[in-house]
Amino acid sequence: MLKIPKITETEWEIMRLIWTKHPITSGELIDQLSAQDRSWHPKTARTLLGRLVKKGALKYEPLGRSYVYEPLVTEEECIGSASESFLDRVFGGSLQPMLAYFVKNQKLTKQDFKELGEILEGREKPQNKRGKK
Amino acid sequence: MLKIPKITETEWEIMRLIWTKHPITSGELIDQLSAQDRSWHPKTARTLLGRLVKKGALKYEPLGRSYVYEPLVTEEECIGSASESFLDRVFGGSLQPMLAYFVKNQKLTKQDFKELGEILEGREKPQNKRGKK
DNA sequence: CTAAATGGATTACGACGGTAATCCTTATCT
DNA sequence: AGATAAGGATTACCGTCGTAATCCATTTAG
CATH class of the missing domain: 1.20.890 (cAMP-dependent Protein Kinase, Chain A)
Incomplete structure (x- = not known):
């Protein structure tokens, strides 16, 4: 994995869940997101899943009529990437x-x-x- | 100052300069940005200055035909705000x-x-x- | 004096991101 | 069987962001 995709704030919520538990179906994910925070709308979650797949952060396989998702990048890799960006931006690296x-x-x-x-x-x-x- | 505005990556470059040296005219700022990194275009800097003013991060006063800018938020306040957001986003607040x-x-x-x-x-x-x- | 440069206001474009709907198909429930 | 729900693909809207142009007035340079 050469390039860690940029994961947005809302996408982090999704990724953190998936890193904790994967493989996971979209339905399970949506249930768990809603359980954590009722303001999640299923359509929104689906869109973001699709974007994360497009970005290369997730992959999926069909399972029956739904999809099962797995991360393509580790939590540590993403933390590393996000941390460096953040430190550079706000503190000039320090x-x-x-x-x-x-x-x-x-x-x-x-x-x-x-x-x-x-x-x-x-x-x-x-x-x-x-x-x- | 009740609400720390969200400052974007590019805007941080501007704010860091202004915190170091203020009051500062737009022309001085543009010169210093260009000195640091030649890819800055004056128009871009002007736009971002205007946005930072609109966001409440900066204020300006006319001085002759140009403007003199000063921060409305301290570097520490912005670091704090950004740091907490980062912590929430990447580490779930922990x-x-x-x-x-x-x-x-x-x-x-x-x-x-x-x-x-x-x-x-x-x-x-x-x-x-x-x-x- | 004329031309060029400068400074600011306004506008614009495309990508991104959050939010969600619509459409279609399939599965489930009554 | 018909109605409803569910799952995914596609589309859409709006605000934000980085990038910069255009327009106008003023200042500066030749």
């Missing part, structure tokens, strides 16, 4: 201002920080073990 | 997975972490001083 914002506005708790530190420590050790850079 | 992602993908350095901790420490103390809650 993460720090965003984290500072979340800290200042109390979205990042001491618990988050503690866990973050543990992850970071966990990450450092394998690198040291590898030796080279 | 901060922890985002932090974990950035750590795993080495976008968050030990230096960031250290600075983050300093901000967090700085934030905790004033609260304690206030006493209530």
